[in-house]
Amino acid sequence: MTLLRATGLTKRFAARGPLGVKAEFTAVDRVSFDVGPGETLAVVGESGSGKSTTARMIAKLMDPTEGSLEFDGEDVTRAKGAALARFRAGVQVVFQDPFSSLNPRHTVERILTAPLVYQGIAPNGSRRAHAKELMERVGLNPDHSLRYPAQFSGGQAQRIGIARALAVNPKLVICDEAVSALDVSVQAQVIELLRRLQRESGFSFVFIAHDLAVVRQIAHRVAVMSKGRIVELGDTAQVFGDPRDEYTRTLLAAVPRINPEWDRRRRERVQA
Amino acid sequence: MSDLLVVEDLTVTFPTARGPVDVVRSVSFTLGRDETLGIVGESGSGKSMTSLAVMGLLPKGARASGSVRLDGVELLGRPDRELRRLRGDRMSMIFQDPLSSLNPYYTVGLQIEEVYRAHRGGSGKDARKVAIAALQQVGLPDPERRVDYYPHQFSGGQRQRVMIAMALVCSPELLIADEPTTALDVTVQAQILGLLAGLRKDSGMGLVFITHDLAVISSIATRVLVMRQGEQVEYATAEQVFAEPRHDYTRMLLDSIPRIDDPLDEGVTA
Ligand SMILES: Nc1ncnc2c1ncn2[C@@H]1O[C@H](COP(=O)(O)OP(=O)(O)OP(=O)(O)O)[C@@H](O)[C@H]1O
Ligand SMILES: Nc1ncnc2c1ncn2[C@@H]1O[C@H](COP(=O)(O)OP(=O)(O)OP(=O)(O)O)[C@@H](O)[C@H]1O
Ligand SMILES: [Mg+2]
Ligand SMILES: [Mg+2]
Numbered sequence: 001m002t003l004l005r006a007t008g009l010t011k012r013f014a015a016r017g018p019l020g021v022k023a024e025f026t027a028v029d030r031v032s033f034d035v036g037p038g039e040t041l042a043v044v045g046e047s048g049s050g051k052s053t054t055a056r057m058i059a060k061l062m063d064p065t066e067g068s069l070e071f072d073g074e075d076v077t078r079a080k081g082a083a084l085a086r087f088r089a090g091v092q093v094v095f096q097d098p099f100s101s102l103n104p105r106h107t108v109e110r111i112l113t114a115p116l117v118y119q120g121i122a123p124n125g126s127r128r129a130h131a132k133e134l135m136e137r138v139g140l141n142p143d144h145s146l147r148y149p150a151q152f153s154g155g156q157a158q159r160i161g162i163a164r165a166l167a168v169n170p171k172l173v174i175c176d177e178a179v180s181a182l183d184v185s186v187q188a189q190v191i192e193l194l195r196r197l198q199r200e201s202g203f204s205f206v207f208i209a210h211d212l213a214v215v216r217q218i219a220h221r222v223a224v225m226s227k228g229r230i231v232e233l234g235d236t237a238q239v240f241g242d243p244r245d246e247y248t249r250t251l252l253a254a255v256p257r258i259n260p261e262w263d264r265r266r267r268e269r270v271q272a
Numbered sequence: 273m274s275d276l277l278v279v280e281d282l283t284v285t286f287p288t289a290r291g292p293v294d295v296v297r298s299v300s301f302t303l304g305r306d307e308t309l310g311i312v313g314e315s316g317s318g319k320s321m322t323s324l325a326v327m328g329l330l331p332k333g334a335r336a337s338g339s340v341r342l343d344g345v346e347l348l349g350r351p352d353r354e355l356r357r358l359r360g361d362r363m364s365m366i367f368q369d370p371l372s373s374l375n376p377y378y379t380v381g382l383q384i385e386e387v388y389r390a391h392r393g394g395s396g397k398d399a400r401k402v403a404i405a406a407l408q409q410v411g412l413p414d415p416e417r418r419v420d421y422y423p424h425q426f427s428g429g430q431r432q433r434v435m436i437a438m439a440l441v442c443s444p445e446l447l448i449a450d451e452p453t454t455a456l457d458v459t460v461q462a463q464i465l466g467l468l469a470g471l472r473k474d475s476g477m478g479l480v481f482i483t484h485d486l487a488v489i490s491s492i493a494t495r496v497l498v499m500r501q502g503e504q505v506e507y508a509t510a511e512q513v514f515a516e517p518r519h520d521y522t523r524m525l526l527d528s529i530p531r532i533d534d535p536l537d538e539g540v541t542a
Binding site: 013015044045046047048051052053096097098099100150152153154155156159176177180181182183184185186187188210211212213214216217240250251252254255256257258259261262263265266269270 | 312313314315316320331368369413417425426427428429430433451454455456457458459460461462484485486487488490491510511514515516517523524525526528529530531532533536
């Protein structure tokens with residue numbers, strides 16, 4: 001069974017070539033994949049390879065130049081009106097730039113309860129209590145519910161975005177580097193939360209990230225992108241343990257590691 | 273030769289509805305030329321506020337006390353007009369949120385050229401060449417074409433590299449980089465770390481590098497400052513912090529990093 005199926009998604013942008021001649025730039029080139037219910041698909045790869053553009057297309061924030069998109073058994077490629085509203089209710093996105101996706105003039109409480117208000121869902125209890133509960137879930141101080149986005153640090157703002165996405169019990173959450181600015185302990189906490197919610201409510205994840213160690217921990221399958229294409233797609237264990245593509249191998253080899261000599265000395269002291 | 277940057281007893285205070293709150297409390301460190309200080313620590317622990325205080329760029333309402341000296345000269349309390357002359361020239365900063373620190377209405381080329389000409393003068397033609405070279409240096413493909421792109425036409429990691437190019441265009445003596453590589457894939461990240469390490473060695477640039485990625489810190493930093501809830505909990509050489517951490521919080525951090533080579537826990541059912 002599949003929840004989301006992308007077939008041959010392609011995005012071309014108009015670009016100016018040399019001497020101002022019109023040219024086209026293919027940012028995403030015939031990308032196909034599917035995501036099952038309760039599944040986490042990670043998308044990793046080169047900076048500029050088309051990951052965020054793919055995310056925007058599957059979230060229907062941008063139309064593909066070619067290709068089609070199915071969600072919950074329905075072709076939504078050209079969905080409008082009621083069909084689009086249904087799609088929007090089921091799909092949430094958390095973006096790469098936390099501050100730019102939060103309205104600077106709204107308090108966190110308003111930001112967190114707005115999705116419910118749009119969709120006409122009544123929160124359990126008061127709006128304030130609901131916002132505070134969401135803040136607690138992502139490790140934010142609920143006493144700060146009347147603050148504005150600019151009053152938070154980068155990692156805190158990222159968590160506001162995550163809390164907002166979770167507010168409406170979506171079927172699919174698309175996270176575009178949503179945990180990249182979090183310190184390791186908060187990151188672990190947020191990942192644990194996402195996993196628990198996935199177990200409890202069975203939603204699916206498309207998880208774009210550069211941190212391969214995190215991806216290895218949370219993804220069921222991994223797609224590797226380079227220059228607009230998926231160069232490898234497989235089970236997490238296979239992609240990490242037995243990468244087939246040259247680019248995947250280069251990527252895995254470049255993962256930074258803590259100075260092994262220092263790490264060994266620390267572990268020895270811990271044991272002693 | 274004096275140290276490049278000396279920060280003593282730095283405290284940053286915000287007025288809030290419930291009275292003043294210190295988000296940075298008595299932080300002290302020194303940075304020599306040719307050194308890299310890595311700052312790590314909890315989200316919200318004051319890493320960005322510490323750097324903004326050094327640059328004289330704290331948000332409205334925030335107050336800094338203590339002392340920040342660049343090459344022996346006190347910066348705290350200096351009029352903004354003077355700080356503006358230093359910023360982008362002798363000291364520059366790569367901000368954590370690249371999108372909100374680039375102007376959406378101008379091409380990135382113009383924005384880099386403007387920084388360059390404000391401090392170095394010269395013709396528009398020269399500045400354009402400098403901008404293209406700066407984009408090339410950070411590994412942006414096709415810089416002659418992309419110099420005329422607007423910020424929204426770049427990917428997240430490309431924008432981050434534009435910010436790095438802009439910060440480096442006047443060859444600063446001090447560079448503060450706040451999570452400069454979080455949006456980059458690991459191969460491009462390695463390239464940027466190599467570039468920064470090269471600038472440190474060849475031109476003696478002092479670097480303050482903020483990241484939550486401890487593996488990156490271990491590869492680039494000579495000294496490490498660990499922060500938590502506005503306070504510095506540990507400040508020592510990188511070797512000391514990684515091999516013989518003294519504080520429980522540092523140990524906890526080192527224990528909780530997901531490592532690419534470690535066995536997986538049962539949480540995942542693939
Ligand atoms: N509006 C646009 N006009 C022209 N080109 C664009 C536009 N948006 C994106 N691009 C180009 O499309 C390519 C893919 O961008 P995208 O943001 O999808 O990359 P990404 O894989 O998310 O990279 P990163 O890891 O750096 O965030 C980039 O080369 C970018 O310059
Ligand atoms: N305008 C403000 N008013 C009150 N408190 C603020 C304001 N701006 C920031 N803060 C608080 O200051 C503290 C320090 O923020 P800072 O941005 O320095 O954290 P950080 O260590 O950089 O965190 P991160 O890793 O998440 O980027 C945070 O707890 C934040 O909530
Ligand atoms: Mg992206
Ligand atoms: Mg910060």
